Amino acid sequence: MSELLARNADCIVWLARYMERAENLARILGVAETFARDRAGRNWLAVVQINADEERFFARHREADARTVPHFYILDPDNPNSILSSVKSARENARTLRPMISIEMWRQINRMNSWMTGLSPNAVAPANLAALCEEIKEACQLHVGITEGTFYRDQAHYFYHLGKSVERADQTTRLLDIKYHTLLPRPEDVGSALDISHWNALLKAVAGYQASRRVMAGKITPRSVAAFLLFSDSFPRSVILCVRQMDWLLSQLRTRYHLRGGVKALELLDELRAALTDQTIDQVIDLGLHEFIDWVQRQLMLIFAEIQESFCVSRQPR
Amino acid sequence: MTRPRIALPGPGLLSGYDPTEFFCEMLSPRDDGAARLAAIAARLNALDPDDLRRRAARAEKELFDLGITFTVYSDKDAIDRILPFDVLPRVITPGEWTRLEAGIIQRVTAINLFLADLYGDQKILADKVVPADLVLGNANFHAFMRGMKVPCGTYSHVCGIDLIRDQEGLFRVLEDNARTPSGVSYVVENRNLMLQCFPDLMEGTRVRAVDDYGLMLRQALKEIAPAGVDEPSVVLLSPGIYNSAFFEHVFLAREMGVPLVEGRDLVVENDRVYMLTTAGRAPVHSIYRRIDDAFLDPRVFRPDSMLGVPGLMEAYRKGNVSLANAPGTGVADDKAVYAYMPRIIKYYLGEDAILANVETFICREAEGLKYTLDNLEHLVVKPVGESGGYGMILGPKATKSEIDEFRAKLKADPANYISQPMIGLSVSPTLTDKGTQPRHVDFRPFAVTGASTRVLAGGLTRVAMKEGSLVVNSSQGGGSKDTWVLAGEGQ
Numbered sequence: 001m002s003e004l005l006a007r008n009a010d011c012i013v014w015l016a017r018y019m020e021r022a023e024n025l026a027r028i029l030g031v032a033e034t035f036a037r038d039r040a041g042r043n044w045l046a047v048v049q050i051n052a053d054e055e056r057f058f059a060r061h062r063e064a065d066a067r068t069v070p071h072f073y074i075l076d077p078d079n080p081n082s083i084l085s086s087v088k089s090a091r092e093n094a095r096t097l098r099p100m101i102s103i104e105m106w107r108q109i110n111r112m113n114s115w116m117t118g119l120s121p122n123a124v125a126p127a128n129l130a131a132l133c134e135e136i137k138e139a140c141q142l143h144v145g146i147t148e149g150t151f152y153r154d155q156a157h158y159f160y161h162l163g164k165s166v167e168r169a170d171q172t173t174r175l176l177d178i179k180y181h182t183l184l185p186r187p188e189d190v191g192s193a194l195d196i197s198h199w200n201a202l203l204k205a206v207a208g209y210q211a212s213r214r215v216m217a218g219k220i221t222p223r224s225v226a227a228f229l230l231f232s233d234s235f236p237r238s239v240i241l242c243v244r245q246m247d248w249l250l251s252q253l254r255t256r257y258h259l260r261g262g263v264k265a266l267e268l269l270d271e272l273r274a275a276l277t278d279q280t281i282d283q284v285i286d287l288g289l290h291e292f293i294d295w296v297q298r299q300l301m302l303i304f305a306e307i308q309e310s311f312c313v314s315r316q317p318r
Numbered sequence: 319m320t321r322p323r324i325a326l327p328g329p330g331l332l333s334g335y336d337p338t339e340f341f342c343e344m345l346s347p348r349d350d351g352a353a354r355l356a357a358i359a360a361r362l363n364a365l366d367p368d369d370l371r372r373r374a375a376r377a378e379k380e381l382f383d384l385g386i387t388f389t390v391y392s393d394k395d396a397i398d399r400i401l402p403f404d405v406l407p408r409v410i411t412p413g414e415w416t417r418l419e420a421g422i423i424q425r426v427t428a429i430n431l432f433l434a435d436l437y438g439d440q441k442i443l444a445d446k447v448v449p450a451d452l453v454l455g456n457a458n459f460h461a462f463m464r465g466m467k468v469p470c471g472t473y474s475h476v477c478g479i480d481l482i483r484d485q486e487g488l489f490r491v492l493e494d495n496a497r498t499p500s501g502v503s504y505v506v507e508n509r510n511l512m513l514q515c516f517p518d519l520m521e522g523t524r525v526r527a528v529d530d531y532g533l534m535l536r537q538a539l540k541e542i543a544p545a546g547v548d549e550p551s552v553v554l555l556s557p558g559i560y561n562s563a564f565f566e567h568v569f570l571a572r573e574m575g576v577p578l579v580e581g582r583d584l585v586v587e588n589d590r591v592y593m594l595t596t597a598g599r600a601p602v603h604s605i606y607r608r609i610d611d612a613f614l615d616p617r618v619f620r621p622d623s624m625l626g627v628p629g630l631m632e633a634y635r636k637g638n639v640s641l642a643n644a645p646g647t648g649v650a651d652d653k654a655v656y657a658y659m660p661r662i663i664k665y666y667l668g669e670d671a672i673l674a675n676v677e678t679f680i681c682r683e684a685e686g687l688k689y690t691l692d693n694l695e696h697l698v699v700k701p702v703g704e705s706g707g708y709g710m711i712l713g714p715k716a717t718k719s720e721i722d723e724f725r726a727k728l729k730a731d732p733a734n735y736i737s738q739p740m741i742g743l744s745v746s747p748t749l750t751d752k753g754t755q756p757r758h759v760d761f762r763p764f765a766v767t768g769a770s771t772r773v774l775a776g777g778l779t780r781v782a783m784k785e786g787s788l789v790v791n792s793s794q795g796g797g798s799k800d801t802w803v804l805a806g807e808g809q
Contacts, residue, residue, distance in 0.1 A: 110385050
């Protein structure tokens with residue numbers, strides 16, 4: 001089976017995106033939990049803000065707190081951005097893809113979905129939240145590991161990683177943004193011990209703590225952390241690394257599999273890469289970190305839309 | 319009535335088991351294989367019931383984890399159900415299988431000759447062997463298929479023959495499924511499960527393998543590809559993930575190693591079929607379609623079909639793409655046509671049917687209707703166009719008011735019904751809440767035909783899990799068992 005159905009390519013990029021999204025949301029909730037512990041629960045709102053979910057959230061809850069936000073983002077079946085919804089969507093896509101993914105991949109996603117569906121509201125209670133986020137993250141990582149070890153390396157594999165890289169870049173920018181939102185109301189905290197510990201928590205949430213210690217030689221500043229998450233050439237969740245990965249994957253699809261589309265996506269990727277390599281972190285922060293992150297997120301959306309337009313379109317029934 | 323039974327060496331799992339007057343698929347002796355049957359029965363008998371139950375629970379969990387499920391839709395939810403799996407296998411001896419296989423090949427050959435005739439010269443109608451109006455007035459007879467030559471002369475490429483075994487132990491055909499019979503995925507997956515959870519049960523029994531089904535099917539689809547195509551591109555066409563049999567479509571696509579496509583993945587241009595891939599259009603030559611005739615092509619059949627492919631039938635008629643099964647095979651597996659099947663076999667092959675029918679009364683005929691009305695309380699009456707066990711009545715099990723109600727229906731539309739005597743279906747020992755109990759079973763083997771017919775050495779044994787029930791359909795609480803066809807000399 002050398003051809004890849006356009007519809008299946010779409011399912012693959014979404015499968016990868018949803019699983020990556022679930023993992024990152026678990027990371028974000030994990031770090032928000034750490035922040036909230038220190039700040040009398042005031043920071044749950046930030047999670048809602050970075051996901052631009054204010055409208056949907058406040059239609060359902062009056063208060064963004066330690067009960068409502070984790071429930072909304074983990075277990076709420078009516079929130080399309082909840083981890084439960086992401087895992088369900090991942091499973092639906094995997095279901096379509098069953099003839100081409102390994103039985104082990106399917107089985108694990110199917111089991112994860114059954115497990116998540118059976119969770120009681122108590123599972124997201126404050127006392128259990130950290131452990132649950134950890135478990136979700138590990139289930140997602142199990143998916144990644146099984147995929148690495150069993151997914152046949154043809155076109156489909158490249159599309160899988162394209163979806164994953166887009167989502168990861170997007171989520172890393174959101175994680176960085178959470179710190180921006182958290183800091184905003186309390187400028188007096190900047191540089192304080194509390195502030196540093198938050199940046200550390202954030203680095204731990206993206207599993208970048210050890211690496212950042214090594215590169216930054218002990219100087220943890222907001223600037224160095226932002227630079228690390230945006231520009232690091234070696235950190236697997238940095239935005240530039242994801243962008244480089246996407247560029248490579250798209251080029252491979254064009255050369256190895258002779259796919260003709262994707263020129264516009266490559267141009268957009270070039271532009272994004274330039275923005276990430278031609279500026280220093282000082283320049284970015286002076287112009288506004290939040291604005292920059294917003295622009296990066298919009299570029300990623302355009303690139304993803306181009307990829308779908310080029311490779312993933314099937315005939316619409318009348 | 320007591321019948322001879324294979325003796326068990328001592329007390330065990332089968333101790334309290336009593337098949338009463340029915341033929342038992344485990345303990346009733348056959349013409350061959352006595353020693354091997356006895357060895358299997360003894361091995362099962364020696365199993366510890368608690369251990370067996372634990373392993374059975376694990377097997378069901380595994381089915382669920384693997385999503386080997388069919389989907390039941392309620393008002394607001396889609397629920398994935400597994401087909402209940404009973405761990406005690408059903409055994410068929412080499413001698414029984416030889417006869418079954420020959421009978422199935424004979425029947426499928428006759429069905430294909432019958433279809434070729436109906437869509438060709440219609441000699442059988444001219445010779446009045448089968449009433450013309452039964453065929454020409456049948457909703458599943460497609461006039462547009464007339465005069466078309468199909469590759470290898472094959473119309474029903476995948477055929478499932480439903481068999482039951484009566485109280486004398488004789489296999490009889492209950493129904494032909496010449497359209498899109500389902501269930502083969504359970505045959506293979508039940509075996510996988512058996513090998514995984516109960517390897518000790520199977521060790522040394524020399525049971526014939528069933529895992530070559532996908533390759534058989536793919537081979538047949540290659541054989542029927544349009545002439546002149548060296549490496550035909552084969553696909554499986556499914557209505558999509560909301561179809562209750564989607565798991566089977568996945569299974570078949572995976573086992574054949576071909577893409578699972580939906581209607582929206584296909585386009586027709588200049589009467590040729592293409593699938594839409596990441597690299598643009600790619601030609602398609604053979605389609606194993608799991609979409610009903612009515613939805614295949616909105617230009618020819620139902621114009622509101624969203625599942626089909628506009629222009630597909632014209633490409634098919636031009637011989638640029640092959641379809642399995644061919645449209646219009648439903649006319650051959652009609653329950654009224656079934657009654658004529660022994661005569662159809664005789665007509666085309668000059669042979670007597672190897673596998674007997676169940677005696678059938680045709681209510682469209684005055685004689686049959688009278689007999690049926692006079693004996694309703696003894697008969698099974700079925701509507702000819704339904705499947706899945708719907709709309710039928712089991713006379714001996716119905717109440718007086720149910721029978722009266724049915725009598726009115728039958729009188730209003732006699733041509734819609736056939737009737738048959740109630741058959742005491744064979745039983746098989748089955749694990750239940752009350753221990754090992756007899757439960758009625760049927761059997762659906764699968765035949766695949768390209769240039770020739772091959773029968774998978776196994777089949778779907780469906781079991782009515784409710785005590786005394788004769789209804790084995792999965793939609794009505796039926797389960798399934800692994801079917802062990804014992805290998806003969808040199809197999």
